[in-house]
Amino acid sequence: MLAAATALALPAMAQQNHASDSATIKKLYNEALSSTESYENLRYLTKKIGARLSGSPQAAAAVEWSRQVMEEMNLDTVYLQEVMVPHWVRGDKEIGRVYNSKLMGTVDMNIAALGASVGTGKQGLSAEVVEVQNFEELEKLGKKKVKGKIVFFNRPFDNTHIHTMAAYSGAVDQRGGGPVAAAKLGAVGVLVRSMANEIQDVPHTGNTRYEEGVQQIPAAAISTRDAEQLSSLLKDDPNLKFYMRMTSETLPDVLSYNVIGELKGTEKPDEIIVVGGHLDSWDIGEGAHDDGTGCMQSIEVLRLFNELGIKPKRTVRAVLFMNEENGLRGGRKYAEIAKAKGEKHIAAIESDAGGFTPRGFGIDGTDAQYSKALTWKALLAPYGLHDLTRGGGGADIGPLKGQGTVALIGFRPDSQRYFDYHHTEIDTFEQVNRREMQLGAASMASLAYLISQYGL
Amino acid sequence: MLAAATALALPAMAQQNHASDSATIKKLYNEALSSTESYENLRYLTKKIGARLSGSPQAAAAVEWSRQVMEEMNLDTVYLQEVMVPHWVRGDKEIGRVYNSKLMGTVDMNIAALGASVGTGKQGLSAEVVEVQNFEELEKLGKKKVKGKIVFFNRPFDNTHIHTMAAYSGAVDQRGGGPVAAAKLGAVGVLVRSMANEIQDVPHTGNTRYEEGVQQIPAAAISTRDAEQLSSLLKDDPNLKFYMRMTSETLPDVLSYNVIGELKGTEKPDEIIVVGGHLDSWDIGEGAHDDGTGCMQSIEVLRLFNELGIKPKRTVRAVLFMNEENGLRGGRKYAEIAKAKGEKHIAAIESDAGGFTPRGFGIDGTDAQYSKALTWKALLAPYGLHDLTRGGGGADIGPLKGQGTVALIGFRPDSQRYFDYHHTEIDTFEQVNRREMQLGAASMASLAYLISQYGL
Ligand SMILES: [Zn+2]
Ligand SMILES: [Zn+2]
Numbered sequence: 001m002l003a004a005a006t007a008l009a010l011p012a013m014a015q016q017n018h019a020s021d022s023a024t025i026k027k028l029y030n031e032a033l034s035s036t037e038s039y040e041n042l043r044y045l046t047k048k049i050g051a052r053l054s055g056s057p058q059a060a061a062a063v064e065w066s067r068q069v070m071e072e073m074n075l076d077t078v079y080l081q082e083v084m085v086p087h088w089v090r091g092d093k094e095i096g097r098v099y100n101s102k103l104m105g106t107v108d109m110n111i112a113a114l115g116a117s118v119g120t121g122k123q124g125l126s127a128e129v130v131e132v133q134n135f136e137e138l139e140k141l142g143k144k145k146v147k148g149k150i151v152f153f154n155r156p157f158d159n160t161h162i163h164t165m166a167a168y169s170g171a172v173d174q175r176g177g178g179p180v181a182a183a184k185l186g187a188v189g190v191l192v193r194s195m196a197n198e199i200q201d202v203p204h205t206g207n208t209r210y211e212e213g214v215q216q217i218p219a220a221a222i223s224t225r226d227a228e229q230l231s232s233l234l235k236d237d238p239n240l241k242f243y244m245r246m247t248s249e250t251l252p253d254v255l256s257y258n259v260i261g262e263l264k265g266t267e268k269p270d271e272i273i274v275v276g277g278h279l280d281s282w283d284i285g286e287g288a289h290d291d292g293t294g295c296m297q298s299i300e301v302l303r304l305f306n307e308l309g310i311k312p313k314r315t316v317r318a319v320l321f322m323n324e325e326n327g328l329r330g331g332r333k334y335a336e337i338a339k340a341k342g343e344k345h346i347a348a349i350e351s352d353a354g355g356f357t358p359r360g361f362g363i364d365g366t367d368a369q370y371s372k373a374l375t376w377k378a379l380l381a382p383y384g385l386h387d388l389t390r391g392g393g394g395a396d397i398g399p400l401k402g403q404g405t406v407a408l409i410g411f412r413p414d415s416q417r418y419f420d421y422h423h424t425e426i427d428t429f430e431q432v433n434r435r436e437m438q439l440g441a442a443s444m445a446s447l448a449y450l451i452s453q454y455g456l
Numbered sequence: 457m458l459a460a461a462t463a464l465a466l467p468a469m470a471q472q473n474h475a476s477d478s479a480t481i482k483k484l485y486n487e488a489l490s491s492t493e494s495y496e497n498l499r500y501l502t503k504k505i506g507a508r509l510s511g512s513p514q515a516a517a518a519v520e521w522s523r524q525v526m527e528e529m530n531l532d533t534v535y536l537q538e539v540m541v542p543h544w545v546r547g548d549k550e551i552g553r554v555y556n557s558k559l560m561g562t563v564d565m566n567i568a569a570l571g572a573s574v575g576t577g578k579q580g581l582s583a584e585v586v587e588v589q590n591f592e593e594l595e596k597l598g599k600k601k602v603k604g605k606i607v608f609f610n611r612p613f614d615n616t617h618i619h620t621m622a623a624y625s626g627a628v629d630q631r632g633g634g635p636v637a638a639a640k641l642g643a644v645g646v647l648v649r650s651m652a653n654e655i656q657d658v659p660h661t662g663n664t665r666y667e668e669g670v671q672q673i674p675a676a677a678i679s680t681r682d683a684e685q686l687s688s689l690l691k692d693d694p695n696l697k698f699y700m701r702m703t704s705e706t707l708p709d710v711l712s713y714n715v716i717g718e719l720k721g722t723e724k725p726d727e728i729i730v731v732g733g734h735l736d737s738w739d740i741g742e743g744a745h746d747d748g749t750g751c752m753q754s755i756e757v758l759r760l761f762n763e764l765g766i767k768p769k770r771t772v773r774a775v776l777f778m779n780e781e782n783g784l785r786g787g788r789k790y791a792e793i794a795k796a797k798g799e800k801h802i803a804a805i806e807s808d809a810g811g812f813t814p815r816g817f818g819i820d821g822t823d824a825q826y827s828k829a830l831t832w833k834a835l836l837a838p839y840g841l842h843d844l845t846r847g848g849g850g851a852d853i854g855p856l857k858g859q860g861t862v863a864l865i866g867f868r869p870d871s872q873r874y875f876d877y878h879h880t881e882i883d884t885f886e887q888v889n890r891r892e893m894q895l896g897a898a899s900m901a902s903l904a905y906l907i908s909q910y911g912l
Contacts, residue, residue, distance in 0.1 A: 030616040160486040162839060162895075197891060357813070357870050359840065383618060384815065384870075386842040414813050414840075414870065416891045435653060435872045439618075 016454060021379055025446045028304050029383060032442035035307075038300040039434040041069060042293060042355075046286035046429040053283040054323040055087030055254040062279050063257045066295065066320055070261035075302060077264070080257040083333040085323040087254045088115055090283055091247030094220060095124065096191075098230065102237040109226035111191065112203035112284065113248040114175060114219045115326040116210065120189070124245030125150075125218065127188050131234055135173070135181050147186030150242050152234075153178045154193045154227050157419070164415040165353065168195055172206075179219040180211045189244055190219035193227040195419060200224050202424040205282050207326045218246050258330045262317035263305055265452065271314040273451050274348035275301045275444050278324035278331075278396055285427035289418065292429075293355025293437050294411075295320045300441035301448055312452035314346065321396035324352070328395060335399035345406040347456045349444055350394025354421075355437035356413035360385045361447060362392020365407030369456050373407075376450050385443055387412055407456050411444055472910060477835055481902045484760050485839060488898035491763075494756040495890040497525060498749060498811075502742035502885040509739040510779040511543030511710040518735050519713045522751065522776055526717035531758060533720070536713040539789040541779040543710045544571055546739055547703030550676060551580065552647075554686065558693040565682035567647065568659035568740065569704040570631060570675045571782040572666065576645070580701030581606075581674065583644050587690055591629070591637050603642030606698050608690075609634045610649045610683050613875070620871040621809065624651055628662070635675040636667045645700055646675035649683040651875060656680050658880040661738050663782045674702050714786045718773035719761055721908065727770040729907050730804035731757045731900050734780035734787075734852055741883035745874065748885075749811025749893050750867075751776045756897035757904055768908035770802065777852035780808065784851060791855035801862040803912045805900055806850025810877075811893035812869035816841045817903060818848020821863030825912050829863075832906050841899055843868055863912050867900055 032038075049065060052058040063080065070078045096111035098104070113119075130146060132138045133155040138146065153174035157167035171193075178190045194204035203221040210216045222230065233240055259279060265271060277294020281287020298318040305312060322330035338345060349361070360380075363370050373388055380388070393401075393408030400406050413436070421427040488494075505521060508514040519536065526534045552567035554560070569575075586602060588594045589611040594602065609630035613623035627649075634646045650660035659677040666672045678686065689696055715735060721727060733750020737743020754774040761768060778786035794801060805817070816836075819826050829844055836844070849857075849864030856862050869892070877883040 029618065033615045033618075159489045159891075162485065162489075164891075357872050381842075384842075386837075386840075416813050416895070417889050420889065433873050433876065435615075435620075439872070 018379065021450065024310065024449060025379055027308050028445045028449065029442040031304055031307055032300065032438040033435060035438070036434065037303065038296045038441060039437060041299065042288065042296045042432060042437065043429055045292050045296065046288045050286055051283045052279065052281050052287060054085040054256060054280045054326060056283065059256060059280055059322070063259055066259045066279060070299060073261065073303060074306060075261045075263060078261040080259055081333060081337060083256055083258060083322055083329050084253045085256045085329050086327045087251040088326060089249060089251060091119060091249065095243065095245040096220065096222060097243040098233060098240055099243055101233045101240045103233060107229070109230065110201055110203050110223040111220040111244060112205040113246040114192065114205060114221060115207035116250065117208055117219045117246065117248050118216045119247045119249055120218045120245050122247060124243055125189055126241050126243040128239055129230065129234060129242045131231055135177065138181055138185065143185045146182065149187055150189040150191055151178065151182035151187045152191040152230065154231055156193060157197050159197055164197055164419050167197060168419060171195055175206050175221070176209050179208050179217055180214050183215040183217045187217060189217050191222045192219065194221045194224050195422065196224050197419050198224065199228060202426055204423045205284060206423045218244065220244060220246060256322045258322050258334055259320040260317060261302060262315055263302055263312055265314040266311045267313040269315050270344050271455065272343055272345045273314055273316050273448050274319050274345060274397060275316065275448055276319035276321055276348065276396055277351045279320040280323050280325055282325055282423050284425045286429055288427050288429050288432050289354035289421050290423065290427055291324070291352045293432060293440065294351035297351050297437065297441040297444055301445040304441065304445045310449065312449070314452045314455065316448050316452055324396050331396035332399045335403065338400065339403055344404055345400055347407045347409060347451050348397035348400055349409040349411060349447060350397045351411040351440060351444060352394050353411065353415065354413050354418045355432045355440055356417060357436045358383065358385055358439050358443040359414050360387025360389065360412045362389050362410040362412055363407060364391055364393040366405055369405070369407045372456055380446065383439065383443060411440060413440055474835065477906065480766065480905060481835055483764050484901045484905065485898040487760055487763055488756065488894040489891060491894070492890065493759065494752045494897060495893060497755065498744065498752045498888060498893070499885055501748050501752065502744045506742055507739045508735065508737050508743060510541040510712060510736045510782060512739065515712060515736050515778070519715055522715045522735060526755060529717065529759060530762060531717045531719060534717040536715055537789060537793060539712055539714060539778055539785050540709045541712045541785050542783045543707040544782060545705060545707060547575060547705065551699065551701040552676065552678060553699040554689060554696055555699055557689045557696045559689060563685065565686065566657055566659045566679040567676040567700060568661040569702040570648065570661060570677055571663040572706065573664055573675045573702065573704050574672045575703045575705055576674045576701050578703060580699055581645055582697050582699040584695055585686070585690060585698045587687055591633065594637055594641065599641045602638065605643055606645040606647055607634065607638035607643045608647045608686065610687055612649060613653050615653055620653055620875050623653060624875060627651055631662050631677070632665050635664050635673055636670050639671040639673045643673060645673050647678045648675065650677045650680050651878065652680050653875050654680065655684060658882055660879045661740060662879045674700065676700060676702060712778045714778050714790055715776040716773060717758060718771055719758055719768055721770040722767045723769040725771050726800050727911065728799055728801045729770055729772050729904050730775050730801060730853060731772065731904055732775035732777055732804065732852055733807045735776040736779050736781055738781055738879050740881045742885055744883050744885050744888050745810035745877050746879065746883055747780065747808045749888060749896065750807035753807050753893065753897040753900055757901040760897065760901045766905065768905065770908045770911065772904050772908055780852050787852035788855045791859065794856065795859055800860055801856055803863045803865060803907050804853035804856055805865040805867060805903060806853045807867040807896060807900060808850050809867065809871065810869050810874045811888045811896055812873060813892045814839065814841055814895050814899040815870050816843025816845065816868045818845050818866040818868055819863060820847055820849040821912070822861055825861070825863045828912055836902065839895065839899060867896060869896055
């Protein structure tokens, strides 16, 4: 078996020049680690432009600024792709308050409206709270115990997961599906425990969903610390009342753009490799790790190629997607246009898990594509890229799935700190380490380089 | 070849129970990631006790507090080990000033006296500055150009190293050897560019050395940002003068302690496995990553064993070494006593590279020891411990070398952020992520567990 496998692997390996590729990859890392340009770009995006929710003036500014950044880079082409995006606004700073608890009287709590949520009206709403851990518990309670109340989804992250994304996946159904499930039973509002590993004061926003025909009720994230306290107060006094006030609302859609720049392939320009992140962010914080770093890294991949004089055989295209956070309109539009144009995407690499130290890539592709990526393992291992796993991709590149045999690849940085910042006011530039971010850019550049040389 | 190697490996493997070990290791990680105890201990050590340079009241407080923490843990034994330590004090906040530059006139610069440095006298000293990158350049300048001047060692970190420890190793000779080399040529003072990857405002202290028979001249670290500026001002005006004032001095040695707690082995109690870090820190900041985390992780290893009811076959001993930073007296004393008692150390694992996300272990041992450790690779890989490399160890455990066949093992966390904080006022609790720190503790516990089961 082993001998046969080795023999089969040989022809593919023979075309490749390990020593030369190894030297190129080393140069990519050297340049990335020696440069501050991408990091200073991130500073501008986060500090000068700031939070940039779809439809906001800051999102428009980010489009124009990032287009200019790429225009100045001597690329083969830079262009915008029109896309209509949702325009949700948070309104006034939210108020969350337990106001008649037996033990502590009035207690202010940190809440943040979930994206897409309707407001409470200016008067706010006040109701008793019923706590559940999951949808089964909610169903069991039934209409009688839920009607007229605020449903409080309080299932915490399972902290024993090594990868925090797994903990997120195990909890985020509450945020997405909570309002519909609660409204079906007559609830008047929803509180969702923030998606975080730690006990913190900051609430974590994020999108929720409504369904046609189901009452749209206001929904907010509550900080993990306040979730713990609310749960404890409820044990003492199940009849306490919670006051929440949110003036969030959805305005008409707005014209926005994906921002695209590319280096044309010298031998197979029609074969396209995307490197991308999303340019929009939530409206609190600065969208630094989510996903300013992914965008700056994608641009940096092209800068590294240019700086080192690497002419890719296949086209390498940086795409800054608009509206990942609350609509995915940019990703969908990109795939739609690619299909209409008959573009041939062979791979898309998305960085949307933070600008942390690299661990590897998750690869959603055919067996052959995955096997081919594994032949590069020895080239990537010296840079800590040990995790080349099956499955992956990313939200923005997801809609490309099924267009030919495009491999959807998620860049995988270390996940430990991501949910300390994710969708909060503390996702700021200060939380990003230049070297970690640049190692990520070099990792993406290295994989894009190998694919541009040998296909996938 | 392959068949033979497999056959040879089998007997050793056969004694081991991979499935059971895998389950135990999973439990260690689960417990570590679910607990906040060690993190709260770190908070106490850093926030309530704070910086704890050898000989300081805080170092004494840290000894007593950590002894008590272990006393309350139901260990088999907890004890102190006397050791006389140096007592250097920084004195007043240092002043560094360029006071007659052509371009900018007077410019204040951030400096910090190097550990062991003499002071300048209360009047301070002022002299011209001569910049060098290394000792060869200094030698070439010769006495004529160096006499009466301040020598400014300004060789930066090589940022292209993936592991920042390699960059540190490539620059730290300036800090250790600068004053002696400069004094031999008649210099009156030394400035050393801070040991850091980034351009920052904070100076990084650290120990320096004098030699008998060579004039002891005052030496300070200068922040990387000010090093860049000083260098640029010097290009403009080589005759500018630098004023430095430091009142640091060395007081008589002080009695201090290593703090030790252990779980006795059930089958081979005479075979000892050390897990350790150093309890002392520099006198600025809070000594959080260096090395509060290493100490708290070492204690946590024992707590994890106890909590899970793991009775190690061999003795597992947590050692909080005193005086790593400016003398290594604790590490030397520990080895001396071990030798005198005829103790049999089979392995020592040190955590002194920060409480960052784990990457692996560096193993300084025999071929057989290293090969045996490699048989555990598959057990450790799921936790991101891919780097099981030859060579390693740690400063405190170094003096054990040669006592039988003890393997000296350095725990290797991700190194990217370490030199942002190392030996500065920003090495604080806030820079430590609970999960990263706890993953480190679980990594140490897992390796200690395997060695306690199977020897090394
Ligand atoms: Zn994102
Ligand atoms: Zn240390």
